[in-house]
Amino acid sequence: MTREQSAHLAALMTRRYKYIRLEWSPDLAALRLRTCVTPIQCYSLAAMAELQRVLQDIAECPGLVRHFILTSDVPGVFNFGGDLSLFVLLIRARDVESLRMYGRRCVDLVWWMENASKLGVHTTVLVQGDTLGGGLESVMPFHKVIFERSAQAGFPEVLFNLFPGMGAWNFTIRKAGFAIANEMILSGRLYTADQLFRRQLVDLVVEDGEGEVAIEAVIQSVDPRLRGTLAALEARRHAAPITYESLMTIVDQWTETALQLTDRDLRLMERLARAQVRKAGGGSEGAVAEIKQIELDTAWGEERTGITEWGAFA
Numbered sequence: 001m002t003r004e005q006s007a008h009l010a011a012l013m014t015r016r017y018k019y020i021r022l023e024w025s026p027d028l029a030a031l032r033l034r035t036c037v038t039p040i041q042c043y044s045l046a047a048m049a050e051l052q053r054v055l056q057d058i059a060e061c062p063g064l065v066r067h068f069i070l071t072s073d074v075p076g077v078f079n080f081g082g083d084l085s086l087f088v089l090l091i092r093a094r095d096v097e098s099l100r101m102y103g104r105r106c107v108d109l110v111w112w113m114e115n116a117s118k119l120g121v122h123t124t125v126l127v128q129g130d131t132l133g134g135g136l137e138s139v140m141p142f143h144k145v146i147f148e149r150s151a152q153a154g155f156p157e158v159l160f161n162l163f164p165g166m167g168a169w170n171f172t173i174r175k176a177g178f179a180i181a182n183e184m185i186l187s188g189r190l191y192t193a194d195q196l197f198r199r200q201l202v203d204l205v206v207e208d209g210e211g212e213v214a215i216e217a218v219i220q221s222v223d224p225r226l227r228g229t230l231a232a233l234e235a236r237r238h239a240a241p242i243t244y245e246s247l248m249t250i251v252d253q254w255t256e257t258a259l260q261l262t263d264r265d266l267r268l269m270e271r272l273a274r275a276q277v278r279k280a281g282g283g284s285e286g287a288v289a290e291i292k293q294i295e296l297d298t299a300w301g302e303e304r305t306g307i308t309e310w311g312a313f314a
Contacts, residue, residue, distance in 0.1 A: 081133030165254025
């Protein structure tokens with residue numbers, strides 16, 4: 001490791017985070033990111049900002065990280081996906097620009113994962129517990145997707161007249177085909193780990209408690225042939241391309257659809273958000289709206305200062 005890389009790593013690891021925890025394995029240059037988002041384990045604007053900062057750091061220092069691993073620190077939940085409480089707040093305010101900004105932040109995260117092979121990084125994700133909507137979308141671009149057997153996942157958005165708009169169609173079609181994408185997205189069903197494996201959306205299913213061993217086995221297997229693996233994965237991307245523009249076109253449609261939701265749809269979203277708080281042990285439900293408003297104000301502050309530009313990863 002060069003002196004510049006050492007300094008970059010020290011800055012990355014000593015930065016203060018609220019919703020993520022980092023672990024570094026020097027022998028394999030592996031960075032593990034564990035998430036614990038309150039009050040709901042979802043892709044909140046605040047959590048995405050922290051994740052984005054880490055991914056920017058990796059991209060800005062080529063060769064520093066060879067393996068990136070994502071896991072959850074919340075028992076029984078990998079990620080509930082989209083921030084339903086924020087969606088309700090923005091839809092009731094008719095705030096189309098903030099809805100689109102949220103969608104772009106989500107797309108930027110999956111787009112970084114889509115481009116990880118070009119950055120020289122192999123990605124692995126371990127799912128333990130529930131992962132819904134955007135949570136499942138977020139694992140699709142990973143090079144190796146591991147589920148523990150009791151984990152379940154799906155796209156429930158159609159149940160409240162929305163659809164998963166940050167990559168579900170694109171990545172599900174590429175991995176499993178149009179028929180599977182149609183079935184999963186239009187049904188709103190939850191699927192077991194084994195069902196997802198049979199649909200080719202999960203690479204490896206292990207028994208509960210064996211996920212940590214599986215991560216280690218994947219990294220140890222890939223590292224000796226990392227350059228060839230990444231080159232092959234990059235070729236795979238070109239063989240079945242997904243563009244940033246296509247992802248953002250769907251975000252625009254998702255935004256328009258969200259603004260058409262009825263009061264009944266929004267009440268159902270609120271009910272689901274309350275259930276998510278209870279499952280994740282996120283504390284006082286009454287504080288959620290206030291927290292979301294603070295996160296939104298902070299995100300727009302970041303937009304104005306220009307610290308969320310991701311065009312370099314395209």
